[in-house]
Amino acid sequence: MFSSSIIVAPMAGGxxxxELVVAAGQAGQLGFLAGGYKTAEALAGQLDRLADSGVPFGVNLFVPDPRPVDQQAVRGYREKLRHEAARYGIRLPELATEPDTDAWSAKMDLLFQQPVPFASFAFGLPSAAEARRLRSLGTEVIASVTTPVEAGAAAAAGATALIVxxxxxxxxSAAFLDLDAKPGKAPLGELLAAVRQVSKLPLVAAGGIADAAGVAAAxxxxxxxxxxxxxxLLADEAGTRAVHRAALAGGEYPETARTRAFSGRWARGLANRFLLEHRDAPNGYPQIHHLTSPIRAAAAAAGDPDxxxxxxxxxxxxxxxxxxxEIIARLSGSSGGPSR
Ligand SMILES: Cc1cc2nc3c(=O)[nH]c(=O)nc-3n(C[C@H](O)[C@H](O)[C@H](O)COP(=O)(O)O)c2cc1C
Incomplete structure (x- = not known):
């Protein structure tokens, strides 16, 4: 299914x-557009630009989760964020009362109207009918999973490949079944083997792979x-914000950690002040994502990585x-340049 061994991950938020996706394709690998957080119109514009490029590519969407979150816990977290709002001189938004689907239906309609070679999904699964329709249009349906149980669910829903x-x-984290589960301690190779026990679908390995040896091991x-x-993230063609680039390259933050502080859904990032001070953030995606949005924007504008x-x-x-x-050449083992 994949004619290349490296996939440039979709990275929503900038x-x-x-350009990153086209550059991946021109280097003989596969890149994914990130559909998450965008309007369907903005995604359509990016799709048009990709279609003109002639390279194969994929589109990634966030699947909305209909399960309710603990509103009291989210309101409590909003109270705790008041001092952050004061620090950055912003007003905390009110909590949305309407469910936010990230324009799921409009984006799926786009994929039905303008079929793409690959569609991947995070935070959930398309319905069996949606997956069937994508497959009938020639689109590979790639589900992101974090456990063998999720892999079984994805295979049952009609996925044609799994991102492990x-x-x-x-x-x-792309986890979609148990959002509170602590991640297992098994390394990636063992997780792949465990998923292989439940599914024969092609597997894409993801998470912590950083060099040619890691790609080869996967x-x-x-x-x-x-x-x-x-x-x-530091690629010339990436839209990574200056503050993020500087933090990645600068060595000020030696560690990463998992947190729900920024979005209400577990994610891994450099262990900065905000992440460390809000370790108790509740499960509350996407409301907490919207709640912290002005804080993150103000901090970025002020050049404050914390x-x-x-x-x-x-x-x-x-x-x-x-x-x-150049990065792809290094990851393919065909260039031995310095790591920074
Ligand atoms: C900045 C950033 C944004 C991401 N956004 C998405 C996304 O929109 N959709 C998605 O499926 N995965 C997203 N991911 C996760 C990647 O698909 C992938 O699982 C992860 O980057 C692999 O681990 P690595 O960063 O150690 O290579 C994102 C990762 C990063 C670093």
Whole structure:
């Protein structure tokens, strides 16, 4: 299914640009557009730019979760964030009362009207009917899973491949069944083997892969391809914010940690002040994502990395700058350049 071994991960919130996806394709690998957080119209515009490029590519969407969250816990967290609002001189938004689907239906309609070679999903699964319709249009349906149980559910829903995401991954956990579960301690190779027990679908390994040896190890462990995000955050073509680039390259934050502080859903980022001070943030995605949005924006505008979600996987210290083609050459083992 994958004619290349490296997938440039979708990275919503700015890092993924059409230029990054095109550069991945031109370097012989596969890139994904990040549909998350965008309007359907903005995604349509990016799709048009990709269609003109002639390279194969994928689109990634966030699946809305209909389960209710504990509103009292989210309101309590909003109270705790008042001092952050004062620090950055912003007003905390009111909590939304309407469910936020991230324009799921409009974005799926787009994929039905303008079929793409690959569609991947995070935070849930398309329905069996939606998956069937995508498959009938020639679109590979790739589900992100974090456990063998999720892999079984994805296979049952009609996925044609699975992204097996380890908890070392930068950005959000794609987990969709048990949002409070602590991640297992098994390394990525063991997680791949455990998922292989429940599904024969092609597997894409993700999470903490940072160099050519890591890509090779994932392929040796039975993955058809490796999906990397953090490794491309410093790429010339990425839209990563200046404050995020500087933090990744600067060495001020030696560790990553998992947190719900920024969005109400577990994610891994550089362990900065905001992450460390709000370790008790409740389960409350996407309301908490919207709640902290002005804080993150104000901190970024002020060049303060301590108030920004600095998503990064555990392998971030090996992340290098340069063109996407150069980074791909290093990850393919065909270039031995320095790691920073
Ligand atoms: C900044 C950032 C944004 C991300 N956004 C998305 C996204 O929109 N959709 C998605 O499926 N995964 C997203 N991810 C997770 C990646 O798909 C992938 O699982 C992860 O980057 C792999 O771990 P690594 O960062 O250690 O390579 C994001 C990761 C990062 C670092």
């Amino acid at each position: 890092p993924s640009t059409p 995401q380890h908890a070392n991954a930068g950005g959000h 392929l040796d462990a039975g993955a058809s391809a490796a999906q990397l995000g953090t490794a491309f 108030g920004v979600n600095l998503w990064a996987g555990t392998g971030f210290a090996k992340t290098s700058s340069g063109s996407t083609a």
